[in-house]
Amino acid sequence: GSPMVHPVWFHYENEMFFVAADTGGLKARSVQKNPNVYFLVDTAEGPPRGVRGKGVARVRDDHSYATEVTRKCTLKYLGTSESETAKKIIEMGRDSSVIEIIPKYIATWKF
Numbered sequence: 172g173s174p175m176v177h178p179v180w181f182h183y184e185n186e187m188f189f190v191a192a193d194t195g196g197l198k199a200r201s202v203q204k205n206p207n208v209y210f211l212v213d214t215a216e217g218p219p220r221g222v223r224g225k226g227v228a229r230v231r232d233d234h235s236y237a238t239e240v241t242r243k244c245t246l247k248y249l250g251t252s253e254s255e256t257a258k259k260i261i262e263m264g265r266d267s268s269v270i271e272i273i274p275k276y277i278a279t280w281k282f
Contacts, residue, residue, distance in 0.1 A: 174209070175201055180244040181212075188272040191241040191264055194232060199268050202228045208272055220281035226274040238264030 177198060182189040188210065192198040202208065208228045213221035231237075241264035245257045252261060 180248050182240055182243040182247060184243075186274065188226070188274070189240045189243075190270040190272070191237045191244065191267040192230075192270050194234075194237075194266060194268045198270060199230045202230050202270055210272060210274075218282055220279070222277055222279050224274045224277035226272045226276075228270050228272045231269045231271060233269065234265050234267065237267035237269050240264065240269050241267060 175197070179190045179192075179198075190198070206228050208226050209224070210226060211221060211223045213219060238261060242252055242261050245260050246252045249257050249260075251257050
């Protein structure tokens with residue numbers, strides 16, 4: 172019943188956000204119970220700014236799909252998918268599902 176806030180690595184493509192999450196984990200279970208989500212993406216560089224919004228999420232239990240999303244996130248956040256750390260993270264996709272977030276409302280913000 173209460174909001175749950177978690178920072179996550181994400182990939183954005185085709186007007187959707189993609190997050191890999193543990194299959195059967197708290198994030199996936201929460202989305203399955205209530206698909207309405209609120210999201211915030213901010214920057215670490217320059218003056219604080221970002222986007223926020225509301226959306227509808229769904230969980231897809233497809234481990235090869237989750238591995239691909241994990242690979243894209245790893246490349247985005249680590250800058251490589253070839254390091255030992257990156258390879259270990261990508262392997263975690265085998266035990267993950269994908270949370271797809273379809274934004275229904277987006278607004279920008281800046282400080």
